[in-house]
Amino acid sequence: MGRGKVELKRIENKISRQVTFSKRRSGLLKKAHEISVLCDAHLALIVFSTKGKLFEYASHHSSMDKIMERYERYSYAERQLDSESHQESWDMEYPKLVARLEILQRNMRNYSGEEINCLSMKELHHLEQQLEIALKRIRSRKNQLMLESISQLQKKEKAIQEQNKMLAKMMKEKESRDAMEVVEEQNPGEALVQFPSNPCPYPSLSIGDGQFSAMEANRRSQSRPDLNSGMPAWMFTHFSD
Incomplete structure (x- = not known):
């Protein structure tokens, strides 16, 4: 049976991880030596363990310092080349940006009615169309703002009317209460007087065969003087009759 595929992930066991590092490091150094000898390649290998220990290898016909110096020169040349390429790209892009800026500034002056004498009929017609489109957008936005303002004012007016009502x-109710209080202050007992259904406060009396009211007896007693007999005056009227 063939060897199964090993999943590449960090070994959790510390001892197994250290053993694997030692084996793989030895194999890596061996492969580096082989490629250096077989292919006559200038090779440098640097490895740091998890504890920070350094392991390095340089090809037999060179040294680590020479290889690193060569690498620095190459890297610097690459950076210079990239910088020069970016500079060349910027040198080519800058005139384009300047020309575009000049066109935009000229269009802004044309929209404000300046420097239009040198424009052709076609350019003037295009400028007029652009201005008409801009005016339509401006008027549309203006009308929208006016309608929103009118709607807000109508809402405020309705709220003020409701508040006024x-x-x-409330003022009408207060005036009614004040008027009632004034009437009660001027005639404090008028509202409490209740007249009885019988207008005569005297009960009717019945003596002998005749019947007459106490009011009639009172009237007759007032028409005749009292004889100081201790009897009421209305009895004298009865006896006289």
């Missing part, structure tokens, strides 16, 4: 109602 409520205040008028």
